[in-house]
Amino acid sequence: MKITLFIPCFIDTLYPRVGISMVQILEKLGHVVTFPEALVCCGQPPFNSGYWPEARQVARPVLQGLADAEVVVIGSGSCGAMMKVFYTELFAGEPEEAAARALSAKCYEFSDFLVNQLGVTDLGAVFPHKVTIHDGCHGLREMNGKAPPRALLKQVRGLELVEMAEAETCCGFGGTFATKFPAISSAMGEVKCASAAATDADFVVSNDSSCLMHLQGLLSREGRPLKTIHLAEILASV
Amino acid sequence: MNPHAVQFQSDAGRLAADLTHRQRIQSAMAKYGAARGPRQALFRDWQEGRQTAAETKWAGLNQLDEHLVAFEKNATARGTQVHWTSTSEQARQVIVDILQRHRAQRIVKSKVMTSEEIHLNQLLESLGFQVVESDLGEYIQQLKGEPPYHFVFPCMHLSREEISDLFENHLGTAQTHDPEELTMIARRVLRQKYIEADVGITGANFLVAETGMVSITENEGNARLTAALPRVMITLVGIEKILPRLSDLALFLPMLATAGTGQPLTCYNTMYGGPRQPGEVDGPEEWHVVLLDNNRTTLLADPEQRDALHCIRCGACLNVCPIFKNVGGFSYGTTYQGPIGSVITPHLRGLQDWKHLSGASTLCGACTETCPVKIDLHHHLLHNRRNGVQQGGSRGEGLLWRAFAFLMNHPRLYGLAVRLGRLAQPLQNMIAGEALDPLQAWTKTRELPELAPQSFREFWKNHRPALPQDQRRSS
Numbered sequence: 001m002k003i004t005l006f007i008p009c010f011i012d013t014l015y016p017r018v019g020i021s022m023v024q025i026l027e028k029l030g031h032v033v034t035f036p037e038a039l040v041c042c043g044q045p046p047f048n049s050g051y052w053p054e055a056r057q058v059a060r061p062v063l064q065g066l067a068d069a070e071v072v073v074i075g076s077g078s079c080g081a082m083m084k085v086f087y088t089e090l091f092a093g094e095p096e097e098a099a100a101r102a103l104s105a106k107c108y109e110f111s112d113f114l115v116n117q118l119g120v121t122d123l124g125a126v127f128p129h130k131v132t133i134h135d136g137c138h139g140l141r142e143m144n145g146k147a148p149p150r151a152l153l154k155q156v157r158g159l160e161l162v163e164m165a166e167a168e169t170c171c172g173f174g175g176t177f178a179t180k181f182p183a184i185s186s187a188m189g190e191v192k193c194a195s196a197a198a199t200d201a202d203f204v205v206s207n208d209s210s211c212l213m214h215l216q217g218l219l220s221r222e223g224r225p226l227k228t229i230h231l232a233e234i235l236a237s238v
Numbered sequence: 239m240n241p242h243a244v245q246f247q248s249d250a251g252r253l254a255a256d257l258t259h260r261q262r263i264q265s266a267m268a269k270y271g272a273a274r275g276p277r278q279a280l281f282r283d284w285q286e287g288r289q290t291a292a293e294t295k296w297a298g299l300n301q302l303d304e305h306l307v308a309f310e311k312n313a314t315a316r317g318t319q320v321h322w323t324s325t326s327e328q329a330r331q332v333i334v335d336i337l338q339r340h341r342a343q344r345i346v347k348s349k350v351m352t353s354e355e356i357h358l359n360q361l362l363e364s365l366g367f368q369v370v371e372s373d374l375g376e377y378i379q380q381l382k383g384e385p386p387y388h389f390v391f392p393c394m395h396l397s398r399e400e401i402s403d404l405f406e407n408h409l410g411t412a413q414t415h416d417p418e419e420l421t422m423i424a425r426r427v428l429r430q431k432y433i434e435a436d437v438g439i440t441g442a443n444f445l446v447a448e449t450g451m452v453s454i455t456e457n458e459g460n461a462r463l464t465a466a467l468p469r470v471m472i473t474l475v476g477i478e479k480i481l482p483r484l485s486d487l488a489l490f491l492p493m494l495a496t497a498g499t500g501q502p503l504t505c506y507n508t509m510y511g512g513p514r515q516p517g518e519v520d521g522p523e524e525w526h527v528v529l530l531d532n533n534r535t536t537l538l539a540d541p542e543q544r545d546a547l548h549c550i551r552c553g554a555c556l557n558v559c560p561i562f563k564n565v566g567g568f569s570y571g572t573t574y575q576g577p578i579g580s581v582i583t584p585h586l587r588g589l590q591d592w593k594h595l596s597g598a599s600t601l602c603g604a605c606t607e608t609c610p611v612k613i614d615l616h617h618h619l620l621h622n623r624r625n626g627v628q629q630g631g632s633r634g635e636g637l638l639w640r641a642f643a644f645l646m647n648h649p650r651l652y653g654l655a656v657r658l659g660r661l662a663q664p665l666q667n668m669i670a671g672e673a674l675d676p677l678q679a680w681t682k683t684r685e686l687p688e689l690a691p692q693s694f695r696e697f698w699k700n701h702r703p704a705l706p707q708d709q710r711r712s713s
Binding site for chain 2: 009012017035057172174180188191217221
């Protein structure tokens with residue numbers, strides 16, 4: 001299968017290992033991976049801030065650039081939800097409405113794609129650590145739910161998964177919310193970090209790097225030994 | 239910034255950092271969650287129940303005009319007087335007129351959030367009426383001189399010790415930290431108030447169009463006493479509380495209890511059909527139902543967010559909201575707190591004054607997921623943000639997003655910005671978290687991630703997969 005990757009700006013610049021891991025995994029499974037380098041951002045930040053015309057400006061090249069893709073795989077539930085769920089609303093009544101619907105039908109979050117489209121759960125990964133999982137809200141409630149990342153982690157050799165209390169509670173990142181309401185955002189993050197730390201895990205895993213950026217920022221500041229890691233990085237570990 | 243937004247930022251910031259407050263609210267809500275799960279499982283199919291409830295409310299609201307007229311006709315047939323009020327002022331005037339006509343002095347109230355909405359108590363007290371709240375939580379809040387903290391759990395932010403102190407100061411009772419004894423203290427005071435009251439004022443959970451009845455859900459029996467003992471009863475209720483049929487209550491009563499408090503049913507559910515009828519021995523001699531619009535029809539006219547009128551005020555969206563659990567109820571500065579309050583307050587009280595509440599959300603969607611009547615709450619927060627910008631966004635932020643769009647649409651410029659960022663990061667690190675740091679909003683409490691020495695794009699340029707080159711690049 002020819003798979004087109006969408007790598008959002010923060011994975012590109014801050015967490016390239018996530019994208020590289022996705023490429024390694026998909027190529028190992030025998031697929032052809034393409035990456036449209038001109039597409040940088042899905043437009044979610046202006047969209048969530050209420051600036052929809054500006055969001056359309058960012059999203060239009062994405063619609064055009066992915067028009068011919070067979071499937072689009074995204075390593076972030078949040079950007080994935082933007083493209084799969086919110087583009088159709090953003091472009092409702094616009095000339096690109098049909099294109100937005102067409103893109104929506106072929107967009108998948110990475111773990112959902114592996115499990116539900118490719119039918120793969122065992123990638124031969126080895127990760128001898130205790131991990132706990134954080135469900136990113138967009139992946140959880142707008143996209144594919146709790147099952148796919150857990151199905152994948154279950155097959156990783158040596159990995160022990162411990163569920164934290166309130167795994168489904170938001171980490172407090174919320175995009176620009178984190179800087180517009182930093183006190184609330186940090187408090188939410190502290191609650192989340194405490195839940196994760198209470199499991200005694202070595203790593204918090206998620207399929208959304210934006211949540212992990214927030215949690216790692218707090219964990220490092222608090223000096224906790226707990227580390228964050230994206231699901232794709234675990235799945236690419238051998 | 240408008241004063242409401244300034245107040246929100248300041249109160250929310252203070253309470254979010256208050257660990258005692260955080261612990262108290264988080265643990266109360268954890269208990270709610272634990273109680274609710276098993277009750278919800280008693281429904282044959284909770285999701286199907288939500289769908290039916292949403293459709294029932296939708297049908298009721300789509301023919302709100304007809305249902306309200308039917309309610310009035312059926313209620314009037316049994317001697318109830320129905321008053322239609324468009325604004326807070328009108329509703330207050332109708333109530334004051336009734337009180338003055340009866341030369342009332344003492345008023346007892348059961349839980350009426352609509353009266354908080356129209357600031358009734360302040361007005362009545364300024365006119366010399368003696369008003370007492372009979373719901374235990376509301377009574378405590380009245381003694382404390384504070385509005386309800388949570389529209390279902392009015393004093394959940396207080397400890398037993400604080401309540402005991404409050405009773406000691408106001409009622410002269412001995413200190414006790416036993417919840418039952420604290421309840422008994424309030425009960426002894428309140429029993430006398432019902433007997434002395436000239437008029438009782440209640441709210442309503444549902445208006446049944448088919449029968450002209452009002453349904454009230456409660457746990458303390460205080461609404462029954464408020465309705466039964468005084469000679470005159472006034473019910474103040476928002477027009478969206480309409481249900482088409484009496485049989486709809488078969489779903490809505492258990493659903494409200496389950497979502498609201500994690501009970502299969504609340505202790506008391508009463509249907510009021512009118513004032514005392516000929517030959518009956520008890521009940522009020524007069525019953526007035528005051529129907530309140532207060533901009534609900536503005537919300538009804540918005541096809542995108544009309545479903546927010548489905549709300550049965552169960553409070554479930556507050557109970558699961560991570561924002562509410564960190565900033566508490568008072569920070570909002572609204573009658574209705576939490577996600578539902580953030581959605582409807584801009585419609586009820588002005589978008590520009592209250593749009594900041596829609597901004598204060600991560601859009602996590604826990605509210606929408608839990609709402610028993612399927613209000614699309616977190617998406618409406620997005621809609622309010624969009625509307626707020628359309629009808630008066632900030633010039634500076636608009637410019638910022640246009641610059642952002644330009645950058646994201648010019649990959650070379652974006653690449654340059656990333657390289658410049660790598661050069662700037664060591665400098666930024668030197669002032670991280672301090673007042674000079676342009677990223678202080680992040681770095682004050684959190685470490686900033688490092689820009690990777692090689693971006694994914696830079697990796698991709700040199701990436702040679704096992705497969706032929708010509709199959710790889712399609713862009």
